[in-house]
Structure formats: structure tokens, C-alpha cells
Amino acid sequence: MSLSDFMLEVQQLSVQYQGVQALTDISFRLASGSVIGLIGPNGAGKSTLLKAMLDLVPTSKGLVFFNGRTLKQQRQQVAYLPQRSQIDWDYPITVWNVVMMARTTHTGWFRSPSRQSKEIVREALERVEMYDLRDRQISQLSGGQQQRVFLARAIAQQADLLLLDEPLNAIDKKTESLVLRIYAELKAEGKTLLVSCHEWGDALHNYDELLLLNGQLIAQGSPTDVMTMDNIQRAYGAYLERRWQIDQREAAFFC
Known part of the structure; x- marks a missing residue:
């Protein structure tokens, strides 16, 4: 694959918080038209990485390029969906206006x-099956419905790169199926998605590639290549390696 095939390149990105090293020399390239899962244990720095790429937290070093130019120069081409815990769900705003916020850079304030x-x-609202609730206050929706609305906002931005922080966390099965379907549709449109997630097992095969993170990049590649026992031990520790072995044996026993 040539350099021209890569949409996003991160070079030696590092983050320190009050002397504590949160991320160390993170480097990777992502091809256009792909869905990438960003995985790792709690506290591994997944959310920090997404924020650092967007310059939402200070970095101690590193560069991020997007289509050959720095990401800072073209932030309008990036849609960001933060974790649920970072959103004020009580703010008095309708579903329609939440999604319309994505068009601010196009129309002006x-x-x-x-x-x-x-x-x-x-x-965008029809795509996530939320158009009929467009006049509803965001606080009146279920968790899954709220997540669909913010995914619609990301879609309405019409960005080429989407950074999604745990979009499948604490949602219902219907919303999960819909979100995964939209991933595939956006990929077919040539979009690139970097998705922080907590999935395990077969669910990881929804992603073309995985980035396995724990303060540093441990592995990048297909789910099969990344989720080896050695990489799991390096990222999650011996306990989860043992859990993985037990799960595999139980699966083989019940097949």
C-alpha cells in the first residue's frame, strides 16, 4: 500500500498529565474507507488519544496528518462523538437542533x-430512525436514542473522518445493530471511522483493523493478528489472558 492510500497518519503522539505519561510515542496509519477499532483496558488512553488527535488536550510531542496536511488545518473534515459521560443530557435542546449543530461551520453562527x-x-435523522422524534427534548430520550442522535450529528457534518468514543456503550440491541449497519454504509462511502470500543470476541470482527493500546501502541492489524495471547497479556495482564483461555475452552466444549 502506497503512502497515497493512507488518509490519517499519527506520528509519535505523546501526552503527559501533571508529570504522568498517559500516551507514549503513538504512531499509526489508517487507510481511507475502513472501520478501525481502538481497544484496550480502562485507563489505557483511548479517549485521550482521540482528544489529543483533535488538540482537545495538550500533547508533549507528535504530529497528526490528514490527507497530507495537519489535522489542525482541516478540523471541519473530522466528526467527533465524545463519551456519553462528557455530554450534558439535561441541556434544554431538541433532537433537531442537536443535529443541526453539525451544520454550524457551513452556515455560520x-x-x-x-x-x-x-x-x-x-x-441524517431518518438514517438513524430518529426523525419522528425530531422535536423531542434530548433529555427525554433513552440512552440508545440519545446515542443515535449524536451519531446523526456526526453524519450530518459530512466529514471524511469520524472519531467515535465508545458509541456502543450501554445501548440496546436494536441501536447496536443500526449503528453497525451505518458503520458499513459509511465505509462504503469511503469514510474512515476510528472507534473506541470495549467489545470482545467475535464482535471485534466488525472492524477491519484493531489498534490495541495501553499507554503505547501494542499492536495494529486484523482482529485475528492483534488478539493473540501475547498481545492480550501485554495489554490486559495475566488475569485476562487466563479469562480468554477459559472462554475459548468453554466455546469449544459447547460447540
Whole structure:
């Protein structure tokens, strides 16, 4: 694969918090039109990595390039979905207006949305099956519905790169199936998705590649290549390696 095939490149990205090294020399490349799972234990730095790429937390060193230019120069081409815990769900705003926020950079802060932006928002809400609830306050929705709304906002931004922080956390099965379907659709459109996740086992095969992280990048590649016993032990420790072995034996026993 040539350099021109890569959309996103991270070079030696490092983050320190009050003298504590959160991330050390993270480097990787991601191809366009792919869905990448960012995995690792709690505290591994997954959310920190996404924020550092977007310059939302200070970095001690490192560069992030997007289509050959620094990511800072083209933030409008990146859609970011933060963790649920970072969103004020009690803020008085409707579903429609949450998604319309994605069009601010296109219309400006003090101008009315264009007919095109309204159509884009409508299509995004229909895609996540939330258009009928467009006038509902975001606080009145279930967790799965709220997550769909914020995914619609990411879609409405029409970005080429989507950074999604645990979008499948604490949602219902219907929403999970819908989100995974949208992943596949966005991939077919040539979008690149970097998704922080906590999935395990067969669910990891929803991703084209995995980045296994624990303060540093431990492995990158296909789910089969990344989730080896050696890599699991390095990332999660001996306890989870033992759990993985037990799960595999139980699966073989009941097959």
C-alpha cells in the first residue's frame, strides 16, 4: 500500500498529565474507507488519544496528518462523538437542533440554516430512525436514542473522518445493530471511522483493523493478528489472558 492510500497518519503522539505519561510515542496509519477499532483496558488512553488527535488536550510531542496536511488545518473534515459521560443530557435542546449543530461551520453562527442543511439533517435523522422524534427534548430520550442522535450529528457534518468514543456503550440491541449497519454504509462511502470500543470476541470482527493500546501502541492489524495471547497479556495482564483461555475452552466444549 502506497503512502497515497493512507488518509490519517499519527506520528509519535505523546501526552503527559501533571508529570504522568498517559500516551507514549503513538504512531499509526489508517487507510481511507475502513472501520478501525481502538481497544484496550480502562485507563489505557483511548479517549485521550482521540482528544489529543483533535488538540482537545495538550500533547508533549507528535504530529497528526490528514490527507497530507495537519489535522489542525482541516478540523471541519473530522466528526467527533465524545463519551456519553462528557455530554450534558439535561441541556434544554431538541433532537433537531442537536443535529443541526453539525451544520454550524457551513452556515455560520448567526445565519439561518440553508435549505440544503435542513435536508442533510433530515436525511441524517431518518438514517438513524430518529426523525419522528425530531422535536423531542434530548433529555427525554433513552440512552440508545440519545446515542443515535449524536451519531446523526456526526453524519450530518459530512466529514471524511469520524472519531467515535465508545458509541456502543450501554445501548440496546436494536441501536447496536443500526449503528453497525451505518458503520458499513459509511465505509462504503469511503469514510474512515476510528472507534473506541470495549467489545470482545467475535464482535471485534466488525472492524477491519484493531489498534490495541495501553499507554503505547501494542499492536495494529486484523482482529485475528492483534488478539493473540501475547498481545492480550501485554495489554490486559495475566488475569485476562487466563479469562480468554477459559472462554475459548468453554466455546469449544459447547460447540
